[in-house]
Amino acid sequence: MPNQVAFYTLGCKLNFSETSTIARQFQDEGFERVDFNQQADIYIINTCSVTENADKRFKTIVKKALKTNPDAFIIGVGCYAQLKPQELASVDGVDLVLGATEKFKVTNYINDLSKNDFGEVHSCEINEADFYVGSYSIGDRTRAFLKVQDGCDYKCTYCTIPLARGISRSDTLDNVLKNAKDISEQDIKEIVLTGVNIGDYGKGEFGNKKHEHTFLDLVKALDDVKGIERLRISSIEPNLLKDETIDFVAKSERFVPHFHIPLQSGSNTLLKKMRRRYMKELYVNRVERIKSVMPDACIGVDVIVGFPGETDEFFLETYEFLNQLDISYLHVFTYSERDNTPAAEMDGVVPKAVRKKRSKMLRGLSVKKRRAFYESQIGKTKTVLFEDQNKEGYIQGFTENYVKVKLPWDPYLVNTLQSVILNHIDADGIVRGELVEREVLETI
Template structure:
């Protein structure tokens, strides 16, 4: 009988694309991929270092795996595995820890699934991680996360990503096009472009060969893909030409996710961000001028060291006045080996939580205001496979989440709908499910 492997992914879209790529390696090696809640011979846990309590989350996932299969072999990979391999090796039940350079050669390290008394660690210094390893997710027939860039050359004071993933590096445009065509052939209708610093696409072996703008122009001509979504892009890298191009593209969707982190120029300086809030406001204004129905998402960190009450109110007021659609709010958390961890002016945890709650409420307000501008309009919606309590969901090109009674025939289908009403849970209710003819 084939050995069984199960996966669990913590963190970002990039991690999901890499887990999927690792999964295909196991399939090629003769393993059967099963659900994480099933009994398996080996469990692969792909970790994150950005969110809080990476150690607690990893430990809990390991414990859950061993509940399903007490004698299973446990491998931990990803950003947390690169940053703190010794810490992971102390978690009972972990058999091998693989760093950033080693995770894509995992098959080489797990030829023998016999559990040993001591955890094995394979983790070379991040400076040695220079090769770009392509990956994309498959399995969700509706969309694919396509990794085109990895690593980061920015030195934001709060961030461990350069320590976990290394310097900025990218795939070639020709390789990305080839993989996009492969995705299209699988029946997937939407590609989400992912990377650590996506707008910095184009660096290979330390030399800039192309720009992100060159990539999106090339992808716009790929046949068989209905939608391409840009996952997240730094405001200083979101150029006028990119915004203008998306505005005129039938394939690239009107949705930008643009990290802000703080609306206070003082805090942006302490964070070593490469822009100030005036530039951010200019980006939003140009997007709304050229694409009035565009959805704009924003990342914000609250409680950064030195953030006074006045600084936070400055951020709140700035966001409240911006024509944006939703927020992703993060409480600042200390990270080892980052300059911010040693900064003065730490904000008490209770204040971080209070500020986070205020921004979450603002996010819901902004989302509802954006949805209200869409009422009565018609839109193309791509429906998802998930369903809950008799309903299924889908997303419009501009990221309006809709709900409708579950129908298996709608999964991975495009339908022209009319936005009728905002439901109690915040989702958009629709009518007129007309089939879209795709040529």
């Protein structure tokens, strides 16, 4: 019987794409992949270190794995493993810790599966993370996350990602297109483009700052791949989201009208302290540009609360800025001090209780914004890609502009694109829809 391996992923879509790639390597070498809740010989945890909470969750997940199988071989990989390998290795039950470059060669480090008294560490200096490994994940049958870029050359004062992932570097256009075709051949209807800073797409390996291709080149090339019915841009910096890209998406048959654009603060004073590469006026311009050519576009926003120096006045400036902006939802991050970042040494520390209160206020604003966006779509006919789970008698899916819709459960609809009239918002905040007519849309 083959050895069994299970995976747990913390953090972003990029981590999910990389976990899937590592899992396929194991399967190619004869391992059997099982669910993390099942008995396995090896448990691999792909870590995140964007927030303090992600660090703490690692220990909980290790305990969960050991409860299922006390003799299991436990491996930690990913961003936290690169930043603090010894800290991970000291967690009870952890046998192996692999950093940014080593995680893609994990099977090379498994000689036997005997438990170690202390975790063995293989972690490079981050300036050695200068090569690129293409990845894609298949989270469910309906969509895949396709990695197109890794690392970041920005120096935001709160962020550890450049320390954890290295310099900005990109996949070749040919390889991205090959991966996209591979995905399309697996009957997956939607691809979500992911990376650390995907708008910076085109920089080559080994620190080559020259862009072989631009992000717009990538978008145009993917738009021509046959068999993909939907393409979604995940997160893109406002200063890198150009008019040409917005205009192309507006006319595209495959790219959907949904953008996720990090803001972080609605105060120019704080944006400067964060070393962001734009002011809030540019952000307004990007939102207005999108809405001018795609009135029904969904726009998501990342925002940080409690950054050092965020006074009540600065927070309210951010709150009002977001309240007035024509956006659809927020991802709210409560600032947490990270080692080796300039922000951790800054004056004006915001008490944690205040951070928590501000986070709650912005999460409440997000609920209001999403509700208003959903209400603006009621009565319209949209295309919904249905997922494969029966949730309390309903099947759910998302419209092209990211409205969550449900219909009474019907297995026929799984992994199909259907024209749906959006009727009303249910008590759970999900839109109830009605099929225009049962149809399986042809691949464009």
